[in-house]
Amino acid sequence: MKRLASFNDFSPGLIGDIRRPLEIVAAAGGNLPTAVAGWRVAFFNGAVNKRSSTNVPATLVSTGLFDRKTVTLTSIGEQVRSAPDAVTGARIFCKHLVENHNGDALVTAVLALRSRGEKVSKDSLKRELVAHGIEKLSTATTDHTTALNWMVAAGMFLDSTKNYEPVDTVLTQVVGGTVTELAILDGLTTAQRIFALALRRLAATEPDHTVPSKDITDECLQQYPHLFDEDQLRKKIIVGLEGAGLAQAVTASSPSKGRGGKSGRLEATAKLLSIPLHLIIPDFDSAVPKDLRGKINTPLSSIQKMLFDNTSKNQRGLGLELLALRMIMDLGLSPRAFRLRSNETAQAEVDLTAEGAHLLFSRWNLQCKCITGKVPLSDVAKEVGLAIHSKAHVVAVVTTSDFTKEAVRYAHDISASTHLQFLLVPGKVVRDYLKNGRGSLIDFVAKNAREVMRFKRGQPIAVGE
Structure with a gap:
């Protein structure tokens, strides 16, 4: 769940210098009542209420500056307290929010609203944050606006009278260029954004950061056919990304003047x-x-x-882990967790859970095996129980060898009789993928999906009366 840190009675207008409440903690010597008394006098005119006893310490804990059990500052809290001046302290604090408390979503939301010419307000910012995946923002909350005001105090943005105009030099100093590039993405059309993110994901796995144009266009056409016109990809998508400085079409004969579309590389x-x-x-x-x-x-x-020509178990184990990760990424899925790494199984297998959101959400359990014999029925069968326990939809078993006939038959039976889907990837397909790239893997998975659909056609469909 993506949430912002909670802010209660901790706005810049009330606190002023971010270092002040932290200096009070340091001076309290581990005594909470002493710290509360200090906050009460410093910020609330000495009034005895929950603002100093509850709200301030809760905010310090939520933002990661304070350890309530020991009544001491955390490492980042001490960094903020030790800052040479208030602005530097605010910048250290905001950098911490960006890196650890989804502050990057807040920055991106502000830039997105401004790029569309909209006013940044409590309500519009909340709507934009929800669109960026932030949850648990109640109707009355001011967590997002308070965090933004601390960013104003840090000099990252001008205040509300300037509609939170970004100060690029400070923004880059505090959070790097990342949010600026994300704001550029937000200014693209939906189709351009999807295409650009697919290019970014696939380029990460290539040493030269170039990807066959066909791989990206095929993925986009398969997953979002209603958004893409194959005949207009160059004109409507790639030209715009080149203009935004996000992509460059290349070909073998002309490194800087490729046609794009489904030819050459990007x-x-x-x-x-x-x-x-x-x-x-x-x-x-x-x-x-x-x-x-x-x-x-x-x-x-x-x-x-590593997998087929190496006698080192450690190298085979590393190759197996990289195989699992690359297959997941090339299928457009997001890795969630390694359930079992190769070094825990004598470098013979890897278990990985991944998820995807291609029209519908799906969870995949992927097991990769580097063995000499065929994968038996028992190894395939145990994955069914694990899939039910983890609420997975797809069970993928990948091997550098092959599967027994019994294992293949069992996978077909389970696909035909339950909600689960099996994807068995034999060594022949693995070799083809490693030799020819992502396209061969996609073709195999698509063919398997058609076979699974044929199996499941025989399942009864409940029809309401």
């Missing part, structure tokens, strides 16, 4: 690549181990060598 520019993957693929940083994130653009040919 390069994601530095501006597009500056958008972190975790803003495009939800939970990417938390779901994907750090050691794998740094290897995300390993060429498929190198992964093939």
Whole structure:
């Protein structure tokens, strides 16, 4: 769930210098009543009520500045307190909000409203935040406007009289160029945005950050056919992305003057690549181990060598994890968690959960196996119980070898008789994918989907009276 930090009785107008309430904590020496008394005198004219005893400490905890159990400042709280001046303290605080409390969504929402020429108000900002996935914003809440006012105090935006005009130099200093690029995306048409995000995701896995145009257009046409006109892709989509500085069409013969559309390759520019993957693929940083994130653009040919031409178990294990991750990303899914990594199974298998939202939400359990013999029925059958427990819709089992006839028959039976869908990917298909790229995998998965639909046609459909 994406939520903003809570702010109660903690606006810049009331607090002034963000360092003041933190200095009171430091001076209290771990004694909460002493700290409360200090807040009461500093901010509420000495009045005894919950504003100082409840609201201020709750806000400090919600924003991650204060440890209530020990009545001490957190590491970031100490950084803010130790800032040389109030503005610097506010900037450190706002950078923390952006990085840890969905403050990036707040910045993006403000920029999006302004790019459309709309007034940034309590209500319009709330609506925009909801559209960006922020939840639990009550009707009366001012959490979002208070956080924005702290960003004004940090010099990131001008105040409401200027409709929160961004101060680019400060904004870049505090949060980098990311939000600016996201605001550019918000200014695109829906189809251009979808295309650009697909290019960004796929380019992350390529060492030269170029992607076959066909791969992106095929994905967009398959998932959003109502938004894309295949004959107008160059004119309506790619030209606009080039004009925004997000993409560059390239061909083998002319690196800078490709036609785009379904021919040649598209390069994601530095501006597009500056958008972190975790803003495009939800939970990417938390779901994907750090050691794998740094290897995300390993060429498929190198992964093939790890799996099929390497005698090192550790290299095969790494290849298996990268295979699972790359397949998930090439299928347009978002990794959610590694249930089991290769080093926990003697480098022989990887379990990964992923999710997608292609017209409808789906959850996938993916198991990759690097073994010499065929995958038996028992290994496929155990995935059914795991899928039911995790409420998955699709069970994908990938192997560098093959499946027994019994395992294939069982998967067909389960697909035909339950809500589950099976995707069995044998070694032959894995090799084809690693050699020829994403298109071969998509073709295989689409063919499997048609077969599953044929199996499920025999399932009874309940019809209301």
